[in-house]
Amino acid sequence: MARFRCPGCGAEAEGSTLDPVCARCGSTLVLSEARPRHLARETLEGRSAGVWRYKELLPGLQAGVPVSMGEGGTPLLQAANLGSEVGLGGLLLKDETRNPTGSFIDRGSTVLASLAKERGVETCTCVTTGNLGASIAAYCAKAGIVSEIVIRPGTDRGKLYQMIAYGARVEASRRRGEGGLNLGPRSVSVSPGNPYLLEGEKTTCFEVVQDLDWEPPDIVVLPVGTGGHLSMFWRAFGELEATGLVDMAETRLVGVRFSRSAAPAQGLDAELFTELEESEPALMGEARRAIEASRGEWVEVSADETIGATALLARTEGIFAEPAAASVVAALSKAKERRLVESGEKVVCVITGAGLKDTRAIARIARAAKQTVVADEYSVGRLQVGATKLRLLRMLSSGASFGYQMWKSISAEAHMTTASVYQHLGELEDLGLVRKAGVARAGGRERVLYELTRKGHDLLKMAGRIERP
Ligand SMILES: [Zn+2]
Incomplete structure (x- = not known):
């Protein structure tokens, strides 16, 4: 039997359920604060890194064999380059993108999946916009449990691909709210605020403090998300004190949220930032209390600032985070302006999730950086047209030209032989995209003049549409 609080x-x-819900108001319950016994630093230091290093501070397993894929134990990195950009000498990054499915949620999933497996759970269900579903699907796969995931509008494609690959049954829901899940007696419905997920998530804090030789940092900056991860930091600091692992934790918690009012006019929809702010109001209350109690602050960032920060983090520190995760970087300069943080302070930014899952964000980063993403190939039916051929077609779009002229213009930028240009032109002719317009004398020699066919014009139009989203 576990004790819960709403x-x-x-x-x-x-109760003993893994998905407790308040009978009075319907919120997902959290575990009541336990009074952990004294723990020696040496005990923990003698174990290998990862979530289960802190097993005394996690819900107990009967058999003691966790469903684990090496989650946690992520590095706390010195961020000198980014630090000098934002004027913070003691900046550290807790890189949660290294977790098995690319997000900090794996810390929670190992705890929940371990308990579920022990108790003979057959199915885990959840409604999600992304990282939660990917993580649950992976850990269910490992535990031999069926996962049923309802995805909400705005789910990143990469995260959906993960769920499918891990063997989840995925269903799309048009509604933003909870979907119609079929709950059997041996199933667990996982919400982002699930108390056992949260227990695992608190190990991020334990690791940060242990990596700093048990000296809590001055400030921890993290995305608010559902409020769960952030509020668990507050609880974790309390447990570190109660167990005697640290004397006193005076770390201020800075919560970063997305300001909808500052959404730019063109196109940057809030759906991009679903991971930054999900609705679980009960836990937002917990997060608010954690921030106040730690004498911390909220910082709001806009979509543009977040996209810029994603690029900055990748460019300076080589970490490619998703926008919600990089929001903490956007928050740094604002926190500095507002004097919430001073140059000499030890600041830890938690980078909660990896960037490769979010293809829309990648395109936006490239656009913001004024870089053109040119697709390597365009397909027309079964025809494949590569970058060089496309370039030749573009040259011909303003009028007929000689192969030699086109070669001169291409070779001004990149090495290419004349033979290779003629080879491409011949292939374009075979594809019916260009044709010979005639032969003319130029430079004392007979040269073939090429022009675009209608089909060639059509392909260019299509390519233009693809390139200008
Ligand atoms: Zn309640």
């Missing part, structure tokens, strides 16, 4: 209305409850 973060929404404060009600208390007991």
Whole structure:
């Protein structure tokens, strides 16, 4: 039997369910604060890194064998380059992109999946916009549990691909709210605020402090998200004190959220930032209390600032985070302006998730950086047209030209033989995209003049549409 508390209305409850819900207000319950016993630093230091290093501070397993894929134990990196950009000498990054499915949620999934497996759970269900579903699907795969995931509008394609690859049954829901999940007696419905997920997530804090030789940092900056991860940092600091692992933790928590009012006019939809701010109001209350109690602050960032920060983080520190995760970087200069942080302070930014999953964000970063993403190939039916051929077609779009002229213009920028240009032109002719317009004498020699066919014009039009999203 576990003791629970409702973060929404404060009600208390007991039970052995893995997905407890408040009978009074319907909020997902959190575990009541336990009074952990004294723990020696040496005990923890003698174990290998990862979530289960802190097993005394996690819900106990009967058999003691976790469903684990090496989650946690992520590096705390010195960020000298980014630090000098934002004027913070003691900047550190906790790189959670290294987790098995690319997000900090794996810390929670290992705890939940381990308990679920022990208790003979057959199915885990969840409604998600991304990282939660990917993580649950992976850990269910490892645990031999079926996962049923309802994705909401705005789910990143990369995260959806992950769920599918891990063997989840995926269903799309048009509604933003909870979907119609079919719950059987041996199933667990996982919400982002699930208490066992949160227990695992608190190990991010333990690791940060242990990596700093048990000296809590001055400030931790992290995305608010559902409020769960952030509020668990507050609880974790309390547990570190209660176990005697640290004397006193005076770390200020800075929560970063996306300001909708500052959304730019063109196209940057809030769906991009679903991972930054999900609705679980009860846990937002917990997060608010954690920030106040730690004498921390909220910082709001805009979509543009977040995209810029994603690029800055990747460019300076080689970490490619998703926009929600990089929002902490956008928050740094604002926090500095508002004097929430001073240059000499030890600041830890938690980079919660990896960037490769979010293809829309990648395109936006490239656009913001004024770089053109040119697709290597365009397909017309079964025809493949590569970058060089496309270039030749573009040259011909303003009028007929000689192969030799086109070669001169291409070779001014990149090495290419005349033979290779003629080879491409011949292939374009075979594809029916160019034709010989005639032969003319130029430079004392007979040269073939090429022009675009209608089909060639059509392909260029299509390529233009693809390139200008
Ligand atoms: Zn309640």
